[in-house]
Amino acid sequence: MIHRDEFGAQVHALLEADRFRDYGPNGLQVEGRPEIRKLVSGVTASLALIEAAAREGADAILVHHGLFWRGQDGRVTGWMKRRLQVLLGHEINLYAYHLPLDAHPQWGNNAQLGLKLKLSVQGRFGEQDLGFLGVPAQPLTVAALSALLQYRLGRAPVVVEGDGRPIRRVAWCTGGAQGYFEAAIAAGADAFLTGEISEPQAHYARETGVAYFACGHHATERFGAAALGSHLAERFGLEHQFIDIDNPA
Missing domain, CATH: 3.40.1390.30 (NIF3 (NGG1p interacting factor 3)-like)
Known part of the structure; x- marks a missing residue:
């Protein structure tokens, strides 16, 4: 078990996230419950992944593609509303790391x-x-x-x-x-x-x-989140599951 803020700080440091010029915010994007026991990793914070993580009882989701990107208009409607509704309703923390997860020399x-x-x-x-x-x-x-x-x-x-x-x-x-x-x-x-x-x-x-x-x-891009999630689970004593939502792109 680890507190969400400590988890975020450790991942941020491991991936050296602050050194990247990125297209959206890296780190905690949606705040959930304070303690993390079960971590789900996946490629993209799609509704399908979020719903699957909720069914599995996840406390946190770690993804490569998060919810927020430069140039979005910021309104919480449609698909954004539905994704956030599930995250907030189940108090699931969402962590996203884009370029830092591409670049890491071991887990990227x-x-x-x-x-x-x-x-x-x-x-x-x-x-x-x-x-x-x-x-x-x-x-x-x-x-x-x-x-x-x-x-x-x-x-x-x-x-x-x-x-x-x-x-x-x-x-x-x-x-x-x-x-x-x-x-x-x-x-x-x-x-x-x-x-x-x-x-x-x-x-x-x-x-x-x-x-x-x-x-x-x-x-x-299926391999980085899975490898990082497994590493973090071992490091912090968490349960971890990688969920692959198929995507033809």
């Missing part, structure tokens, strides 16, 4: 994806050092890396093959990081892995020869 989304793919991390790149650089145990073909991604993530990636070179150096950044592709190319990557692809990236891949893999925003 990028670190955990690298572990799943058995990539040896050798450096970082991009704005706020969010992107990771690493190498596989041996060079991979585009087809082999695509098959590995499908096996680990449970879905086939969208692939732009580049020039078909052997993949010796991989750059990756989970979620909607298609804007990091040019920095990955400049960092000397043979392939770039992320969640999404926009129109320009297909042309960059064809023109530079660097392979591009769009593996799913949700699919690439």
Whole structure:
């Protein structure tokens, strides 16, 4: 058991949350009961996750995508009202960590994806050092890396093959990081892995020869919250459950 304020302070320090320029508030977003015994982790603070956590008797939810983002109009209506109604009605604390959970070298989304793919991390790149650089145990073909991604993530990636070179150096950044592709190319990557692809990236891949893999925003970000939740449960003596709400994005 741990008090919600102590829990928040410990997680904030562990993830070095204050050093990031982010798109919304990191930390406690909705205050619930004072003591935390059971923690549920998930990717996004959707109504489905919140209702599932309430059924499981959670005292706190830890997510990557919280409720509040820069540019929202702030009115508590519609979907926002329904999510907050369940959280407040069951006195569940909601903690959200966006970029800090992408970046953490051990428990973060990028670190955990690298572990799943058995990539040896050798450096970082991009704005706020969010992107990771690493190498596989041996060079991979585009087809082999695509098959590995499908096996680990449970879905086939969208692939732009580049020039078909052997993949010796991989750059990756989970979620909607298609804007990091040019920095990955400049960092000397043979392939770039992320969640999404926009129109320009297909042309960059064809023109530079660097392979591009769009593996799913949700699919690439399923591992950080689960790993962090397990770590925090062990550290503070909590019950923990990761709940994965499927998302095709």
